[in-house]
Amino acid sequence: MIIRSWLFVPGDNERKLSKGLDNPADALILDLEDSVADNRQEIAREMVCEYLKVNQDRSRQQLWVRINPLDNPLSLPDLTAVMPGKPDGIVLPKVYSAKEVNTLDKYLSVLEVREGIEQGSTKIHCVATETAASLLTFHTYLDNISDRLIAMTWGGEDLAAALGASTNRNPVTGDYDNPFLLARSLCLATARAIDVQPVGVVFVDYRALDALKEDCLRDRQSGFIGKIAIHPAQSEIINEAFTPSAEEIDRAQKVIDVFEQNPGLGTVGLDGKMLDMPHLKQARNVMALAEQVKARI
Numbered sequence: 001m002i003i004r005s006w007l008f009v010p011g012d013n014e015r016k017l018s019k020g021l022d023n024p025a026d027a028l029i030l031d032l033e034d035s036v037a038d039n040r041q042e043i044a045r046e047m048v049c050e051y052l053k054v055n056q057d058r059s060r061q062q063l064w065v066r067i068n069p070l071d072n073p074l075s076l077p078d079l080t081a082v083m084p085g086k087p088d089g090i091v092l093p094k095v096y097s098a099k100e101v102n103t104l105d106k107y108l109s110v111l112e113v114r115e116g117i118e119q120g121s122t123k124i125h126c127v128a129t130e131t132a133a134s135l136l137t138f139h140t141y142l143d144n145i146s147d148r149l150i151a152m153t154w155g156g157e158d159l160a161a162a163l164g165a166s167t168n169r170n171p172v173t174g175d176y177d178n179p180f181l182l183a184r185s186l187c188l189a190t191a192r193a194i195d196v197q198p199v200g201v202v203f204v205d206y207r208a209l210d211a212l213k214e215d216c217l218r219d220r221q222s223g224f225i226g227k228i229a230i231h232p233a234q235s236e237i238i239n240e241a242f243t244p245s246a247e248e249i250d251r252a253q254k255v256i257d258v259f260e261q262n263p264g265l266g267t268v269g270l271d272g273k274m275l276d277m278p279h280l281k282q283a284r285n286v287m288a289l290a291e292q293v294k295a296r297i
Helices: 014-020 038-054 075-085 098-115 138-142 157-163 178-193 209-222 234-241 246-260 277-296
Strands: 005-010 027-031 062-066 089-092 123-127 149-153 197-199 227-229 268-270 273-275
Touching: 005 014, 005 234, 014 038, 027 038, 038 062, 038 075, 075 098, 089 098, 098 123, 098 138, 138 178, 149 178, 157 178, 178 197, 209 227, 209 234, 227 234, 246 268, 246 273, 246 277
Parallel strands: 005 027, 005 227, 027 062, 062 089, 089 123, 123 149, 149 197
Antiparallel strands: 268 273
């Protein structure tokens, strides 16, 4: 199921947790990592678990939990505390390779048995580029990756710190600098290669909504589906950007129709333009996205 918008919500903030339910985001990420101080971890875990138990109807909005990285001793207590609430999935930060995803898979299998949860139902979304080593290990996802992994995004802020960079942007153009463009490209290609949802990176300037819209459109044109939000006002813009317009759907249907009307041809003409198999595949992708978004809402 396609998730267009993933909204981070601090796990220890009762007001923001309450408001999250009314947000148009397709999924909330209840955060136990960066937004929660170490001395409030226990409080956050209890609040998140209770929130999950109270809000069991996930038909409109899924509820995920971002735990601490697996090399952090807080991560296992995070998992054991929240699994009784049956989260839809776990967001795994600061991975080094596919090994962490597969390790989390094993932990979840045990905890699902403990809690009487259907095996394999708790999914994984990994933040694939927050460590320096992660840029060198994307090939590990191509072999024997857990079926729980259904989404992959990249991170530019933590990666900058890991690389010792003072900024992740080119000071002249304002665009991402080369190491971060590499991270973006590797994340997208790997996600597509293993057939999981490639999710666009957070847009940190939450007040610049027009710029967010442009960033979403760039992501979608590149092949990403969906984006992570760090402010409630971002969700609606993200949803709109990753929902095919009526014009896009109409055009895609025309492309599909003209190929179906000319079976056996690899190249056809439409509105004065020559189309071939990649155009047909793109049209089918648009229609598939439209159908999944329709089911989502």
